[in-house]
Amino acid sequence: MNRQELILQIRKKSSYLCIGLDPDIQKIPSHLFTYDNPILAFNQAIIEATSDICVAYKPNVAFFESLGLDGMKTLNDTRSLIPEDCFTIADAKRGDIGNTASMYAKAFLEQMNFDSITVAPYMGKDSVEPFLQLKDKWAIVLGLTSNKGNLDFQKQLIGNVPLYELVMKTTMKWGNIDNLMFVVGATNEEDFAYIRTFCPNHFLLVPGVGAQGGDLEKLSQYGLTKDVSLLVNATRSIIYASNGKDFAEKAREEALAINEQMQSLMNKYC
Amino acid sequence: MNRQELILQIRKKSSYLCIGLDPDIQKIPSHLFTYDNPILAFNQAIIEATSDICVAYKPNVAFFESLGLDGMKTLNDTRSLIPEDCFTIADAKRGDIGNTASMYAKAFLEQMNFDSITVAPYMGKDSVEPFLQLKDKWAIVLGLTSNKGNLDFQKQLIGNVPLYELVMKTTMKWGNIDNLMFVVGATNEEDFAYIRTFCPNHFLLVPGVGAQGGDLEKLSQYGLTKDVSLLVNATRSIIYASNGKDFAEKAREEALAINEQMQSLMNKYC
Numbered sequence: 001m002n003r004q005e006l007i008l009q010i011r012k013k014s015s016y017l018c019i020g021l022d023p024d025i026q027k028i029p030s031h032l033f034t035y036d037n038p039i040l041a042f043n044q045a046i047i048e049a050t051s052d053i054c055v056a057y058k059p060n061v062a063f064f065e066s067l068g069l070d071g072m073k074t075l076n077d078t079r080s081l082i083p084e085d086c087f088t089i090a091d092a093k094r095g096d097i098g099n100t101a102s103m104y105a106k107a108f109l110e111q112m113n114f115d116s117i118t119v120a121p122y123m124g125k126d127s128v129e130p131f132l133q134l135k136d137k138w139a140i141v142l143g144l145t146s147n148k149g150n151l152d153f154q155k156q157l158i159g160n161v162p163l164y165e166l167v168m169k170t171t172m173k174w175g176n177i178d179n180l181m182f183v184v185g186a187t188n189e190e191d192f193a194y195i196r197t198f199c200p201n202h203f204l205l206v207p208g209v210g211a212q213g214g215d216l217e218k219l220s221q222y223g224l225t226k227d228v229s230l231l232v233n234a235t236r237s238i239i240y241a242s243n244g245k246d247f248a249e250k251a252r253e254e255a256l257a258i259n260e261q262m263q264s265l266m267n268k269y270c
Numbered sequence: 271m272n273r274q275e276l277i278l279q280i281r282k283k284s285s286y287l288c289i290g291l292d293p294d295i296q297k298i299p300s301h302l303f304t305y306d307n308p309i310l311a312f313n314q315a316i317i318e319a320t321s322d323i324c325v326a327y328k329p330n331v332a333f334f335e336s337l338g339l340d341g342m343k344t345l346n347d348t349r350s351l352i353p354e355d356c357f358t359i360a361d362a363k364r365g366d367i368g369n370t371a372s373m374y375a376k377a378f379l380e381q382m383n384f385d386s387i388t389v390a391p392y393m394g395k396d397s398v399e400p401f402l403q404l405k406d407k408w409a410i411v412l413g414l415t416s417n418k419g420n421l422d423f424q425k426q427l428i429g430n431v432p433l434y435e436l437v438m439k440t441t442m443k444w445g446n447i448d449n450l451m452f453v454v455g456a457t458n459e460e461d462f463a464y465i466r467t468f469c470p471n472h473f474l475l476v477p478g479v480g481a482q483g484g485d486l487e488k489l490s491q492y493g494l495t496k497d498v499s500l501l502v503n504a505t506r507s508i509i510y511a512s513n514g515k516d517f518a519e520k521a522r523e524e525a526l527a528i529n530e531q532m533q534s535l536m537n538k539y540c
Binding site: 022060062063065066068069072073076093094095096097098100101103104106107111120121122123124125126127128142145146147148149150151152153154156157158159163166167170 | 292330332333335336338339342343346363364365366367368370371373374376377381390391392393394395396397398412415416417418419420421422423424426427428429433436437440
């Protein structure tokens, strides 16, 4: 999916909501255990209940990989269940030397046909570039993450700029607004105002809303642009809104509540 | 495998050689295509020809993942073929928030039973710690990598130390010499002398020897300690020494040549 198509979907659905798919066998409703593949049944129900009101899905690859081969098959099958009008993100945070990065690009962007993959920047240019080579595919590079550990390195100053800013500015030279997004966590909303001074147009993928406590109103105020350019992700607050038979219905209610807020924020700031 | 056992194996074999397993369907000998699983047949032959003269194997997860589900099964099967007296490294370079990192630790260190996994440090403490919790298992954190891109961020100064030094010093507070190693590339051998000033005892996993051109003599001079504390990896120069029917034999010859050099370097510097 290219940038124009993504913006079109956002406008059409009045939503910049991305739903994270972190299916945890410990947390999914117990009635699903009658299915051959409870995880897939869970993902399918969530997708069917929400695909008209969100613009993207972000399966967290670790949750599938930890289930072994069956898990990777489930990831593949889950990808196939996501309708074409939704943007797909393999949250894999890969980063390796050139020939290895090319292998990962092939696995996620071609074979599994995800629109995008999250990428770790520590190894520099040759580890990121292979994800920027495919038409209408995207690298989503870690900028400032939403976890406590972001203080350890990302906020350390290099000269007078924090590492995450150097990472974003440098990576912006390797890609463009049509093939490169950044992960920016929602836990410090004021950071968005600052980030928009040096990164005015790139899409930002924003984890940390919902269970992690980020404030949608504030980050939207600072982060939205005339092309919207935000994908705000919520996972646990939506997919685990209920652990009863009504889990999909409750997931939809949660997503709708976020969407109502998004619609009004888009009217106000875009 | 714990530190004492690893050092014992190194002493026993007079070798600190790690062999990388990056099985590329484009590069393996064509006669293997008569096998049901040519990649597995290739790995098996390499392992059988070299396991008495190396101390570790490092499958590069991307090369398996890019082959889809069958590839991940082959990774699993390859792991099972590695004898117990060899240290095993899942070269996966994972790094994610705590609950996700725990999933990766489970997948690679428990389910697939690797001794260790390579870990990307960008997301900080909570992304590394889950890999340091399991008995006799190891996190091998990226310090200074061997690719060109190491200049982009790893060698940038934070205060008066390069980022990779801050990463190593900080991570050393989270783990210890029994559960934490670092990746340090072989392309700048003088860096080893410097790194040993602030990291005198941790094992270093050193890619970049062989096809990538690192100098074994120099890096060993600067990097070896009384407990050896180096694992030097070679991949392409060994596993692709020949693409004929003699590939396993030639791989053994290459490994033996490196080992002879290692034996004399251990006598000199350990």
